[in-house]
Amino acid sequence: MKMCDLIVPSNSWNLDTSLRLNKPLCFRKTRFYQMSARQESPALSRSRDSVSGERLASAASSTRKLVHINIGLVFTLCWPLFSSGLQGALFASLIIGVNIIRMLLLGLGVYQDEGTIKSMSRHGDRRELLKGPLYYAIAVTLACIFYWKTSPIAIAVVCNLCAGDGVADIVGRRLGTKKLPYNRNKTIAGSIGMAIAGFLASVAYMYYFASFGYIESSGWDMILRFFIISIASALVESLPISTAIDDNLTVSLTSALLGTLLF
Numbered sequence: 514m515k516m517c518d519l520i521v522p523s524n525s526w527n528l529d530t531s532l533r534l535n536k537p538l539c540f541r542k543t544r545f546y547q548m549s550a551r552q553e554s555p556a557l558s559r560s561r562d563s564v565s566g567e568r569l570a571s572a573a574s575s576t577r578k579l580v581h582i583n584i585g586l587v588f589t590l591c592w593p594l595f596s597s598g599l600q601g602a603l604f605a606s607l608i609i610g611v612n613i614i615r616m617l618l619l620g621l622g623v624y625q626d627e628g629t630i631k632s633m634s635r636h637g638d639r640r641e642l643l644k645g646p647l648y649y650a651i652a653v654t655l656a657c658i659f660y661w662k663t664s665p666i667a668i669a670v671v672c673n674l675c676a677g678d679g680v681a682d683i684v685g686r687r688l689g690t691k692k693l694p695y696n697r698n699k700t701i702a703g704s705i706g707m708a709i710a711g712f713l714a715s716v717a718y719m720y721y722f723a724s725f726g727y728i729e730s731s732g733w734d735m736i737l738r739f740f741i742i743s744i745a746s747a748l749v750e751s752l753p754i755s756t757a758i759d760d761n762l763t764v765s766l767t768s769a770l771l772g773t774l775l776f
Contacts, residue, residue, distance in 0.1 A: 582679035592662040606657040616647040652765035666772035668718045673746040673768045677711025712743035738775040
């Protein structure tokens, strides 16, 4: 008997029930960071005279990256709540997919949500949501629909995008003293941190989904392939083209394309 049969019996589980459990969980996670951003603003304003602009920028960046790391990873943890077929993938994708429309509406200025804009943009500019955050939502949604929980490619895309890229920025800002010779906007420590975080998260999620029986071969061969993808994703993220376009897009494409070749 598979673990999923013990936790979620396939003959009694209802997609509507899974949506009611899953959507509020991810929604509360998002709202937590939005409220944090709203509450942070007055405090940051009052301390502006005593705290340097560099520290303020670092704090804002850390909050944004926590959103970046958590949303996709928490959402993916909830995939076992849904059925394994296409219908389950489509229902699950709605949870993140609605944010594609939301990012478009916010980025275009159709409606305002200061908390969301502050927590998901670097400089508080709503137009930034039409790039990185939008690419992020699209990447996770497509990974959910086209690869789903039985494919290691979905794991590679989500873990390198969320854990890898998110940790890269945090490590780079805190420990990055040496810049990359071919891209002065990136640090050696950040790239190493990204490769390690993306790889470890991929392996952890591999074992997680294998415990439910969704992934059959979860051995050293698959671990090696995850390692190659994480190294390649970190390398692409460090290139100047990723800075020019957006690393959310380049990392997702690299993970998906290389994953297609390796798995």
